[in-house]
Amino acid sequence: MLKKREYPILEFDTCKKSFTEPSELIKPIDIPECCVITFFREVVEKKNENGELKLIAELKSETLTIPVYETMYEGKRVALTLGFVGAAASAAVFEELIAFGAKKFIVCGGAGVLQKDIAVGNIVLPIAAIRDEGLSYHYLEPSREVEANKHAIQVIENEFINDGIKYIKAKTWTTDAIYRETRDKIALRVSEGCVTVEMEAAAFFAVAQFRKVILGQILYGGDDLSGEAWDLRNWNSRKDTRENLVDLSMKICLKL
């Protein structure tokens, strides 16, 4: 039996096998090896309306169904689907995609910025995430941070450099509690080297390590938490940034 610790979240189980093992519950499908998970729903919907996507699966949960599509990028098959907001739900979607047979992933989403000079739309490449969420503690021993996959970081950077895309390489703060981002917590995370805050990176990195699949994440600067008051900056209406990022993610994913 597991040793009881003061806090349940620290009771890490080294046993790799789950009672609910995804590979025993979910049958593999004919899914492309490369899969882009995006949080930009309107971009996926537009591609679907334009007839660019083929539905290959549906990930059902109690409250909503996430479509999994396949598309072609420069003559190659790539899967395209949506993330589910929050570490726990995103990790479940990710597990199911792995069980289907996908092996290489790029995630693209937005994040709050903790540094004033990161404009809306600026690209951030997270190299590690501060584990201020719960999900990753079920996959990896407790630690402050989880690193992103080094190969994925290299491939993403090569593409940014080749395409002349400016980017910031830094840590991100993954939180479960969007409405408990306090001044002092923001200052602490900045002192630890974080430039963004979001809700999924630590979970994606932890599951990827545990399942031995390749995953890289690309964020773009959204709302601003670096000033006196929170500034929405209309970040989620940046149509072009979001469309370009999904296409760029497909291009990079096929190079992983």
Ligand SMILES: O=P(O)(O)O[C@H]1O[C@H](CO)[C@@H](O)[C@H]1O
């Ligand atoms: O645009 P996305 O990637 O969803 O980013 C951020 O916005 C959501 C919170 O509103 C969380 O998912 C967080 O990570």
Ligand SMILES: O=c1cc[nH]c(=O)[nH]1
């Ligand atoms: O998690 C998040 C995402 C965007 N903006 C925030 O302040 N927090």
